[in-house]
Amino acid sequence: MTVETSSKLEILRRIREANHTSSGEEAARNGWRGVPRNYKRARVHPQEVMLDLLVDRLREYDATVIRSDHDRIAHHVALRLEERGKNGLVIPAGIPASWLSVGFEFVRDDGLTFKELDMLGGVLTGSTLAIAETGTIVLQNLPGQGRRAISLIPDYHLCLVCTEDVVETVPEAMRRLQNTATLATTFISGPSATADIEMTRIKGVHGPRTLDVILFA
Amino acid sequence: MSGTALDPKTAPAFPIAARAAMKDSQLQRNVHHATQVIQTKRARVVAEMADWQELREAGEHIRRHTMEHLDFYLQEFEVNCARAGGIVHWATDAEEARQIVVGLVKASGSDEVIKIKSMTTEEIALNQALESEDIHPFETDLAELIIQLGRDQPSHIVVPALHKNRKQIKEIFQREMHLADLGDRPEDLADAARSFLREKFLHVRTGVSGANFLIAETGGVCVVESEGNGRMCLTLPETLITIAGIDKILPRFEDLEVMLQLLPRSATGERMNPYNSVWTGVHAGDGPQTFHVVLLDNGRTGILADWESRQTLHCIRCAACQNACPVYRQTGGHAYGSVYAGPIGAILTPQLQEMHYAQSLPYASSLCGACYEVCPVKINIPEVLIHLRQKVVEQNAAQVSSSFDIEALGMKAMAVTFRNERRFRAAQRMGRAAAKLLPRKDGWITWLPGMLGGWTQMRDLEEMPQETFRDWWQKREKDDR
Ligand code: SF4
Numbered sequence: 001m002t003v004e005t006s007s008k009l010e011i012l013r014r015i016r017e018a019n020h021t022s023s024g025e026e027a028a029r030n031g032w033r034g035v036p037r038n039y040k041r042a043r044v045h046p047q048e049v050m051l052d053l054l055v056d057r058l059r060e061y062d063a064t065v066i067r068s069d070h071d072r073i074a075h076h077v078a079l080r081l082e083e084r085g086k087n088g089l090v091i092p093a094g095i096p097a098s099w100l101s102v103g104f105e106f107v108r109d110d111g112l113t114f115k116e117l118d119m120l121g122g123v124l125t126g127s128t129l130a131i132a133e134t135g136t137i138v139l140q141n142l143p144g145q146g147r148r149a150i151s152l153i154p155d156y157h158l159c160l161v162c163t164e165d166v167v168e169t170v171p172e173a174m175r176r177l178q179n180t181a182t183l184a185t186t187f188i189s190g191p192s193a194t195a196d197i198e199m200t201r202i203k204g205v206h207g208p209r210t211l212d213v214i215l216f217a
Numbered sequence: 218m219s220g221t222a223l224d225p226k227t228a229p230a231f232p233i234a235a236r237a238a239m240k241d242s243q244l245q246r247n248v249h250h251a252t253q254v255i256q257t258k259r260a261r262v263v264a265e266m267a268d269w270q271e272l273r274e275a276g277e278h279i280r281r282h283t284m285e286h287l288d289f290y291l292q293e294f295e296v297n298c299a300r301a302g303g304i305v306h307w308a309t310d311a312e313e314a315r316q317i318v319v320g321l322v323k324a325s326g327s328d329e330v331i332k333i334k335s336m337t338t339e340e341i342a343l344n345q346a347l348e349s350e351d352i353h354p355f356e357t358d359l360a361e362l363i364i365q366l367g368r369d370q371p372s373h374i375v376v377p378a379l380h381k382n383r384k385q386i387k388e389i390f391q392r393e394m395h396l397a398d399l400g401d402r403p404e405d406l407a408d409a410a411r412s413f414l415r416e417k418f419l420h421v422r423t424g425v426s427g428a429n430f431l432i433a434e435t436g437g438v439c440v441v442e443s444e445g446n447g448r449m450c451l452t453l454p455e456t457l458i459t460i461a462g463i464d465k466i467l468p469r470f471e472d473l474e475v476m477l478q479l480l481p482r483s484a485t486g487e488r489m490n491p492y493n494s495v496w497t498g499v500h501a502g503d504g505p506q507t508f509h510v511v512l513l514d515n516g517r518t519g520i521l522a523d524w525e526s527r528q529t530l531h532c533i534r535c536a537a538c539q540n541a542c543p544v545y546r547q548t549g550g551h552a553y554g555s556v557y558a559g560p561i562g563a564i565l566t567p568q569l570q571e572m573h574y575a576q577s578l579p580y581a582s583s584l585c586g587a588c589y590e591v592c593p594v595k596i597n598i599p600e601v602l603i604h605l606r607q608k609v610v611e612q613n614a615a616q617v618s619s620s621f622d623i624e625a626l627g628m629k630a631m632a633v634t635f636r637n638e639r640r641f642r643a644a645q646r647m648g649r650a651a652a653k654l655l656p657r658k659d660g661w662i663t664w665l666p667g668m669l670g671g672w673t674q675m676r677d678l679e680e681m682p683q684e685t686f687r688d689w690w691q692k693r694e695k696d697d698r
Contacts, residue, residue, distance in 0.1 A: 002292075002299050008307040011463065014518035015288045018527075023286035028293075031286060032468050035278040039271040039475070057488065111502075114419045114453060134481075134489035147503035148452045148494075152445065153419075174474040181435050181470040182301060184500045187477075187493035192445035195485055196360040196376055197383055197403040198247075199254035205359060205407050206414065207445025207492065 043168040050132045050168045055215065057135025061190025062203050063211040070216055073160065074101040077124065080158055080212050089122040090154060092146025099124070099160065109150050117149060122156035123208075128180070129165040130215075131173045135190065137161060137213070138173065140183045148184050157208040159188075163217045222342040223370045225570050228554020230577040235544075235552040244380050248372075248549045251379040252540040258486025259537060259591070266482070275475045277595040280531035283466055284521060290433040290466045291512065297436025301498025303508045311341035314513050318343060318425065318458055319350050321509050325456040327352075327423040331414075333440065333447045334358035335427025336374050336534060337460050337513060339556040340569070343425070354425070355417050357446035359410050366393040372550025372558060375484045375536040380549050414446065424454035424505065428461035429533070430476060431510070434469040437497040438510065441480060443490050451494050457505035462513050464530040476533060479593035483535035516569040525604045529564050531594045536561075538588035538598060544581055553578060560588035564601045572608055579605035 016022040043050065055065045068076045078101035081089070088105030090112065100106050107120060117123075126144035130137045137159055139145050151157055167173050177185065192207030203209060228234065238244060263269055283290060295305040308314035322330055330347065332338065332354050344354045344365075356365040360378035364371055367389040371377030378386070387401040390409050399409055426447070430439040438459055440447050451457060467476065473495075481490045499508050521527050539545050539559030550558030555566040555575060563582055567575040579602050582588075588598040 002295050002305065005307055007309045007313060010309055011307055011512070011514045011518065012288050012291070014514065015291075015463075015521060018518055018522035019285060019287070023289035025289065028286040028289045028468070031282050035275060035282060036271075037275050037475075039268040039275055039478075041474075061491075118415075118419060131489075134478075136489045141500060141503050147500075148448065149503075152448050152452060170478050171471075171474040174471050178470060181432075181495075182437060182497040184497075184503050185495040186448065187489065187495075189487070189489040189491050191491070192443070193491050194359045194407055194444045196358070196363070196378060196444075197386060197406055199251045199258075199376065199379075200403050201487075202403045202407050204404075205411055205444035205446065206357070206418070206449055 040169055041171040043172065045168060051163060051166060054130055054132035054135060054166055058213055061135055063190050063213055065213045065215060068214050068216045073099045073214060073216055076214050077101045084156055086122045089124045090117060090120050090150055091124050092144060092150055094143025109146055114153055117153040121154050123150050123154040124158045125151050126160050129167060129173055129176055130161045131170055132166055132168045134170060137188045139186045139188065140180060148186060152207055155208055156210045158212045160214050160216060163215060222345060223554055223556050225555045225566050225575040231552060231581045232577060234554060235548040238548045238552045244549050247380050247382045249546055252546050255486055255540045259483060262482045262486055262488055272475055272478055273593055273595050276479050276593055279472050279475060280594050283468055284527060284530055290468055291463060293433040294431050294436055294466060298498055298510060301436050303498040303510055306509060306511045308511055308513050310515050314341050314460060314511055315343060315346040317511050319346055321458050322352050322423055325423040329353045329421045330423045330425050331355050331357050331417055331421045331450045333426040333450045334361045335460065336556055337427045337462055339371060357414055357450060359444060362410055363389060370551060371556055373536060373539055374534050374557060418449040418453055422454050423456045424450040426450055426459045428459050428465050430467045431461055431465050432467050432470050435497055437495050439473060439493060439495045441490055441493050445492060448492055448494055452504045454505050456507040458509045460511045460513060463517055480533055480535055483537040483593040516571060519571055520568045526568060526601045528596050529568060529601055531596050532561055533594060535593055537591040541587040541591045543585060544583060560598045564598055564605060567605060572612060576609045579609060
């Protein structure tokens with residue numbers, strides 16, 4: 001529902017007066033097509049080089065990255081949990097059972113409270129895609145990734161990325177995301193950080209302070 | 218809780234404020250250090266992009282195109298945001314925006330709000346308006362928290378507390394958070410902020426944010442940040458209120474592919490900042506179930522109407538021009554008397570004031586061109602500065618005629634020079650040669666012959682450096698490789 005308030009009409013009137021014309025859909029669409037886009041929009045590296053690039057970029061942000069085969073995921077999840085001293089993790093609905101290692105407690109998010117998420121201290125999610133050039137992982141509210149709060153409140157995030165979902169550049173990522181553009185979407189590039197104190201990048205402010213990534217084929 | 222807001226209407230003229238700032242050597246060291254670090258990081262991550270100029274080109278065109286069709290895109294945004302469950306409000310000026318937001322916060326039933334860093338809310342002095350209605354705003358960005366607890370004012374659009382060093386921050390936190398044993402390592406300070414705000418995030422029911430981009434095609438909003446405080450404010454409250462200038466529109470989701478490359482590299486010298494959030498209206502079972510957007514004009518349509526300076530509205534607030542500006546790096550941000558400091562502040566602030574206040578700001582520049590070179594959307598700031606100087610002169614000419622006329626002429630000549638890069642370089646070299654004859658002992662030029670005579674009647678001109686910023690920058694980039 002949109003309302004025609006006097007302020008809205010006044011702002012639109014001022015814009016049209018400034019532009020000496022009023023714009024419409026066709027003019028806008030045509031004008032938009034005229035934007036020059038001569039920047040890089042596709043992959044230039046072979047698959048393996050691109051994957052190495054992603055790993056490098058993530059490590060530069062201070063994330064730990066493990067490469068794994070599909071059938072070794074549960075094994076690596078267990079190793080990560082042991083190393084981080086965790087007994088279990090929160091999981092969203094839709095995580096494949098084959099990822100979950102025996103001997104740990106996985107708590108499914110059926111509307112956990114924020115306080116509970118805070119106490120549980122760790123989360124395991126999948127991902128929609130990853131961008132090699134910038135070391136970015138994209139999460140959306142989809143099965144296996146869940147609502148935004150679960151990858152935010154717990155202090156530890158273990159994120160699984162499938163090599164098929166890795167693209168090299170930001171434009172390729174946006175193209176893949178186009179059809180799900182209206183879902184709640186979060187781009188994550190490393191653990192939470194700040195440069196507000198003397199411009200030194202310090203890891204860990206309000207988001208998860210530790211990010212581990214398992215990149216599986 | 219907050220100090221007196223920076224207000225261009227009451228701030229002293231730039232030359233006076235700048236002189237005072239330059240006596241504060243601690244401030245100068247802090248600003249110098251921080252801007253140096255960002256510039257080095259930026260140069261490194263920009264140099265690795267072979268298509269940087271093509272990205273800038275696309276960025277410039279997207280922004281220009283958006284302004285030409287702003288009425289269409291704003292309405293498209295409103296329709297799509299509303300379809301997804303958001304409620305869009307329009308505010309012609311700061312007063313109207315404050316009233317809307319205060320009303321919405323009251324309606325949410327909360328007397329506290331958690332806030333993401335937003336220069337737009339600083340522009341409209343929202344915190345003061347909330348406090349006067351007994352609503353407590355908690356700033357959650359580390360730098361904004363430092364500012365709020367220190368009863369200070371922002372001095373930079375990306376790193377608002379850049380003028381404070383770790384010792385000063387430690388003192389503020391010790392005093393305000395009652396942490397006698399707090400250390401001064403950046404890690405200690407970040408930890409203190411984390412514990413201080415954690416409870417607020419989990420309990421405060423209303424959030425207030427700005428926006429980096431509003432996406433017309435989808436009705437979505439994009440916020441770019443580092444710490445995760447933004448994600449907390451966008452995700453955990455029941456009600457979210459976003460305040461955005463009408464200039465924040467992007468036509469399509471796809472256009473983010475340009476902006477999300479230009480902005481982080483220019484702003485913090487990172488390939489990508491830690492977190493970007495994109496949300497569209499209300500998402501069932503995920504995040505705030507009441508969502509408002511306030512679209513703010515507050516002088517922006519006036520800027521749009523001036524064809525020679527409307528490019529000011531293309532700004533994506535990366536602050537690269539501030540970091541590169543030799544004037545800002547000497548004076549810091551507060552001397553500009555506005556939340557928008559540095560070169561972008563020098564052109565944006567007086568225009569937002571409809572040229573009634575802050576008329577000294579277009580002169581707060583040596584016109585060296587460094588801002589233009591680093592601007593990710595290619596805003597020709599020197600050209601706009603000269604245009605605005607002309608406007609100031611014309612305004613004043615009505616009252617005091619003679620001393621300004623000479624300068625008006627000079628400004629016209631400069632405007633011509635700036636439109637042509639080669640002529641600009643030649644003029645810089647000539648200026649340097651001539652300047653050799655004139656400096657006073659302290660390095661300030663108080664008298665200039667000929668065309669620029671009117672200028673030094675008004676203000677001192679700093680001695681020109683032997684090497685222009687432009688020359689030095691190019692040499693430096695070569696050395697880096
Ligand atoms: S004017 Fe350009 S360089 Fe300055 S803040 Fe705006 S976008 Fe960045």
